Amino acid sequence: MEAKAIARHVRVTPRKARRMVNLIRGKQAAEAITILKFAPQSAALPVLKTLESAIANARVKADKAGEPFRENDLVIKETYVDEGVTLKRFRARAQGRAARINKRTSHITVVVASKEGAR
Numbered sequence: 001m002e003a004k005a006i007a008r009h010v011r012v013t014p015r016k017a018r019r020m021v022n023l024i025r026g027k028q029a030a031e032a033i034t035i036l037k038f039a040p041q042s043a044a045l046p047v048l049k050t051l052e053s054a055i056a057n058a059r060v061k062a063d064k065a066g067e068p069f070r071e072n073d074l075v076i077k078e079t080y081v082d083e084g085v086t087l088k089r090f091r092a093r094a095q096g097r098a099a100r101i102n103k104r105t106s107h108i109t110v111v112v113a114s115k116e117g118a119r
Contacts, residue, residue: 001067002077002113003058007050009084013104016043017081021108029055029074029112047108051076054110070114078111 020043024032036048055074062069084105090098
């Protein structure tokens, strides 16, 4: 059994979010939560929230199916970060010119599965 969570339009650049996602790919869910909680990067918080949402989705799915749910058996099967929309802003520069500032967003996806379903 697997469950998925997607956080869209997160105000973190995809490059920074991918650093966090690469840390937890393939690990057990409980271990990944610990890694993200103690990571000093600001991108760790939205990835952590998405992971916790995927775990909660797995719990709900297991309850609906009448299966036993064990959080310790969950493994991160798949996780990736896609680029979202870019907010374009302008900053005044010298001699009446303007410079564009790109405020990038991310779509973070986390899929968790039980150990037997992850293989």
